[in-house]
Amino acid sequence: MNGPYLALVLGLGSRAWTDRTVIDTALTEVWHDARQNGYSGIEVMEGTAPGADRLCGEWAKARFEHGVGHLPVEADWEGPCADTCPPGHRRARRDNTEYCPLAGHRRNQNMVDRQPLSALAFQVGESTGTADCLRRLAAAGIPTRRWAA
Numbered sequence: 001m002n003g004p005y006l007a008l009v010l011g012l013g014s015r016a017w018t019d020r021t022v023i024d025t026a027l028t029e030v031w032h033d034a035r036q037n038g039y040s041g042i043e044v045m046e047g048t049a050p051g052a053d054r055l056c057g058e059w060a061k062a063r064f065e066h067g068v069g070h071l072p073v074e075a076d077w078e079g080p081c082a083d084t085c086p087p088g089h090r091r092a093r094r095d096n097t098e099y100c101p102l103a104g105h106r107r108n109q110n111m112v113d114r115q116p117l118s119a120l121a122f123q124v125g126e127s128t129g130t131a132d133c134l135r136r137l138a139a140a141g142i143p144t145r146r147w148a149a
Contacts, residue, residue, distance in 0.1 A: 006043040006069050007034040010111055010142075011059075012133050013052025013122030014149075022147055023055045026120050031068060034117075041067025045116060047107055048074045049129070052122035073114075075107035082106060108133040112140050119144040 009030050011023070027044065034042045044060035046053040060070035077099040081090065090098045108129070119137050121144055123130045137144045 005040040006067070007037075007039040007041075007118075008071070008114065008116040009034075009042045009044055010116040010119040010137075011044050011046045011053065011056025011122075012108075012111075012119060012130060013056075013147075014124035014127035014130050015049055015051035016124040016127070017052035017055065017122045017149060019122070019149060020055050023052065023120075023122060024059055026122075026145070026147070027056065027059050030118065030120065031063070031066075035067070041069065043069035043071050045071040045073060045111055045114065047104075047111065047129075047133075048072045049104075051124075052130075055122075056120070073107055073111050075103040076100075077103045079103070104129050105132055108136055112136045112142065115140070116142060118142065121146045122149070123147070124149045 031042050044056050046056040057070055057072055060068050078097065081100045085100060085102055089101065091101050092098055119142055121130060121134055123146060134144065
């Protein structure tokens with residue numbers, strides 16, 4: 001596959017999203033549209049979280065031979081905080097390790113900064129991570145289709 005000829009599409013959503021059929025249908029439609037518009041396929045970027053993100057990644061990996069790339073973008077939960085993080089905001093897990101609760105927001109901005117051609121959002125309830133990414137996509141003017149469960 002030739003990366004520059006793939007349309008970058010962001011698949012995102014709630015950890016509670018379980019409807020694989022909706023994701024399969026949405027990504028298949030986007031792949032088909034991209035092919036009709038002269039791309040050799042799509043590259044599905046996703047944030048590696050359980051639920052919608054992971055289902056989008058699984059769809060992409062299963063279709064590699066059909067012109068589909070996969071770009072997982074992980075949040076660095078255990079890594080150092082950004083200069084903009086407030087002092088003392090790190091949280092402890094049950095195993096006594098600490099993490100930065102803003103790492104998901106930084107990952108979301110990283111994905112938006114890659115300027116995907118479009119985004120597909122699969123949201124259950126008031127998922128805060130999904131809502132954060134949707135705000136960032138809107139601010140960047142990236143076309144986004146939404147499904148709710």
